[in-house]
Amino acid sequence: MNVRISSEQNTREYAFSAHDFECVKKMIYARAGIALAENRQEMVYTRLSRRLRATGSTSFREYLKRLEEDDENLEWEFFINVLTTNLTAFFREAHHFPILAEHVKKYQSGRSVKLWCSAASTGEEAYSLAMTMMEAFDSLKPPVRILATDIATNVLATAREGIYPLEKLESMPTERIRRFFLKGKNSAAGYARVRPELRNLITFRQLNLLDSNWPMYGPFDAIFCRNVMIYFDKPTQYQVLQKFIPLLDRHGLIFMGHSEVFHHASDLVKLVGKTVYEPVTQ
Ligand SMILES: C[S@@+](CC[C@H](N)C(=O)[O-])C[C@H]1O[C@@H](n2cnc3c(N)ncnc32)[C@H](O)[C@@H]1O
Structure with missing residues (x-):
C-alpha cells in the first residue's frame, strides 16, 4: 500500500x-x-x-x-x-527560572544543589540553569552540579562545545550575554562561546529516558524534563515519572513543558505552579 x-x-x-x-x-x-x-x-x-x-x-x-x-x-x-526533534532556546518558558532560583535559595548556607536537565538537546536549557544558579548565588562558582542528558549524541556534541550563533543569544539581556559569553573574533565572528565557569558546572551524558537502568544517583533538587514527554504516550510518560520520584529530593521539583499535563499520574505528582510538579508524598 x-x-x-x-x-x-x-x-x-x-x-x-x-x-x-x-x-x-x-x-x-x-x-x-x-x-x-x-x-x-x-x-x-x-x-x-x-x-x-x-x-x-x-x-x-x-x-x-x-x-x-x-x-x-x-x-x-x-x-x-x-x-528526534531538538528545538530549544535559552531561557525557553522563562517563568520556570525564577521559580528554580527561589527554590534553591533554601540551600544557600548548606549543602550543594543538584539539578538534572533530562532532555538537554543542544545545551541551551542546561546553560540557562547554570546562569540562573550563578545569578541566584551571585557567584561564578555556585555550589551547584548540573547533569544534562539526552538520547541524541549529535545534539550533545553541540551542547558540550557550548558555541552558539549570536542570533541564539538575542532573547537574553545584554548584561547576561556580557557576563556569561565570550564573543568570537575573526573566523569565529558571529558566534559566542559560553564562559568556562558556566561549562564547568555541567556534566553532559547520553541517556535514554526509556533505559531500565539510569546510572546516576540523586537526590536532585530539581529535574527539568521539558518538551520531551510530548513525544511519549501516556504509559511511557507514567513510567518515566515513576523513575524520577526516587531520584528527587523530598522537596524536589519537576519542571515540564508548556503542553505537558499529567492528570493520569496524579498518584505520583501534583501541580504546584505553572507546569511545575512535586512528588506526591505517601
Ligand atoms: C524538543 S527537545 C526539548 C529540549 C529542551 N528540553 C527544551 O524544552 O527546550 C526534545 C529532546 O528530547 C530528546 N529525547 C527524545 N526522546 C528521548 C529519550 N527517550 N530519552 C532522552 N531524551 C530524549 C531529543 O533528542 C530532544 O533533544
Whole structure:
C-alpha cells in the first residue's frame, strides 16, 4: 500500500510505503518511546533518505533490515539522531527560572544543589540553569552540579562545545550575554562561546529516558524534563515519572513543558505552579 501523497512518490528518490512508515514508527517507539504522529511521514522520509544515501541502501526495506541487524548500535545512533526533534532556546518558558532560583535559595548556607536537565538537546536549557544558579548565588562558582542528558549524541556534541550563533543569544539581556559569553573574533565572528565557569558546572551524558537502568544517583533538587514527554504516550510518560520520584529530593521539583499535563499520574505528582510538579508524598 502506498502513502497518500502519490504525486510526490513519483518524484521521490526512494519508494516509501505506508508499511515502511509503520516499521519506522515501531522501531523509534521501541527504542526511544517516541510515538510518531501520522503527519510525520514527510519528515521521516526526508530525514531518513539521507541515511539511505549515506549507507548505500537502495530501499527503505534494505535500510530498515540493516538497522534491525545493527548489533553494534552504530546506525541506531544515526537513526535516533535524525528522528528526534531538538528545538530549544535559552531561557525557553522563562517563568520556570525564577521559580528554580527561589527554590534553591533554601540551600544557600548548606549543602550543594543538584539539578538534572533530562532532555538537554543542544545545551541551551542546561546553560540557562547554570546562569540562573550563578545569578541566584551571585557567584561564578555556585555550589551547584548540573547533569544534562539526552538520547541524541549529535545534539550533545553541540551542547558540550557550548558555541552558539549570536542570533541564539538575542532573547537574553545584554548584561547576561556580557557576563556569561565570550564573543568570537575573526573566523569565529558571529558566534559566542559560553564562559568556562558556566561549562564547568555541567556534566553532559547520553541517556535514554526509556533505559531500565539510569546510572546516576540523586537526590536532585530539581529535574527539568521539558518538551520531551510530548513525544511519549501516556504509559511511557507514567513510567518515566515513576523513575524520577526516587531520584528527587523530598522537596524536589519537576519542571515540564508548556503542553505537558499529567492528570493520569496524579498518584505520583501534583501541580504546584505553572507546569511545575512535586512528588506526591505517601
Ligand atoms: C524538543 S527537545 C526539548 C529540549 C529542551 N528540553 C527544551 O524544552 O527546550 C526534545 C529532546 O528530547 C530528546 N529525547 C527524545 N526522546 C528521548 C529519550 N527517550 N530519552 C532522552 N531524551 C530524549 C531529543 O533528542 C530532544 O533533544
